Amino acid sequence: MSRWTERLGFFESIRRFRCAALAALVLLGCNVGGYPDLGSELDNLAFTGSKNATAWMRTLADGSSELLVLGAAPEGRTAGFVLVTMRTDSTGTILAGEYTHRAATLVLSATSEYTKTAEFDRPPSGRTGSTRTDFETPEEMRFTLEETDGRLRLDGDDGTAVMIDLWEVVSAIDPSTQAGMEMIARVYNLSTVSLQMRIPGFGGAGLLQYLNEPGEFVGVLGGRATIEMSSPTEPRAEILFFDYKDFPGMVLDGDQISKTDMSGEGTLTGTVRFSMNDPREGGTFHVAGDLTYRLGLTNGRSSSGGYTVIMDDGADWEIAYDTAETLDFRSLLPPE
């Protein structure tokens, strides 16, 4: 072995020692929340009635959106539901469980709540990330329901909510314009962010649990996604989508790879194939393409770059990160 090779070996040893020391520091300074329950499933979502499920949407005055996905079930029978509340900064909550629809009464029984909060005032290693709360007794919400002309009117104790069929909202987008494609990117992000909310520890030190130990999650309506981290000192987190479907007609397939240092500086790359097909009878809206990430990350969130979207019809679009990731749909669906 030459002297230079020996020296390179020495430097490699130093580098490994530095990595091990950094890993120890990361572990000593991190905070992954409380201990999980033993035998607690990473993903306990069991959605029934996914075939022919419907999705409903409304926006609120503060810019946040609510999406209600209802599994298909004959009247009087139970099926799955998820109620997603998404704020413009990509945080929010998901309530999941089962619902019963009898006569004009809709009863939602939530068994789990998933939460993703903004923790950007803390260093990445001090963030808890997404969390899940399982209710020992289901939380019930009771509404009087009226469905007419693609509108769902829900009268409950806290007032009235009018939700519009998600595809009535999406099919109003013109994908041949820059503004339309920016909105398509936001609709695309509904699925990625709802997955992030359901991954325990996402966005915080809790991601360490996926270090060389991939976690698997089913899509609400089908498919699956996996997440795996491959280095604690230079975190590389890879999310793989396999025909992942959280909302009717919207399917993702591909990968997202984030590489950051300990302060959350880094990049997000990868390409995800997406398709949006109006599942309603006679629905004509159809877009599909490949979305490639070229994002810079600061403090663990997007700070530069954007998406390159190449549609199946050959059109390609550049979309800035902030327009795509500000999940505000009020221009498309004004709050009531």
Add this chain to the structure above:
Amino acid sequence: MSVRRRDLRRDAVRRPPARIGITLGSLCCLLLTLRAEAVEIDQGLSPVLHSSTLVSVESTYEFIAPGVSWGLSAGHRINFVSRLTAFFPAALFQDGHYFHARDYYDPIVGGEALLGAGVALALPDDQRAALGLGAHLNGQKLGSARYETFYSLTLGVGIDARYRYPLSRSLAMGAFIASAVHFMDFIHDADGLRYGVFICGGITLALRTGR
């Protein structure tokens, strides 16, 4: 309506003075050991049974594990004492509910280290007994692709009591029991550990040198 919520958002309660105290205590133990007038080295390998009890804000976790432990003491009357143990939790309990570890987790691994000082007692017929006290670190990981990974990295104070019966001049049989109490978890600061109790014991085959 009774709803069980795990509020994981409370601000982290950090306890740096305790960490610094334990680190300084370990250094003092090491210095005391260096003052020992003669060095006798005793190292033993033991199959062990290990028990961990972690009491958190919401639950009590108990893990029973087989394992293997290597103990070292160096010194004469005052000893430098260390113990390294690897164990593999097999029976898990949360608030009394039993979980067979292999049905849920893979890999399942734990390790702990004790570093401190102790005193040795000379007994008749070249028998020895020793008692050590020092800093104790314990880490455990129950990994799984399907279930939430359970891991902990806790620090506290431990004691180590050992007994040796000579088989020959340099070989001895014996036994040990070690116990520790922990009050901090480096990973789960926010919803923290109230306390942890660890007990480990086993039969030892020991090698004694430097006498």
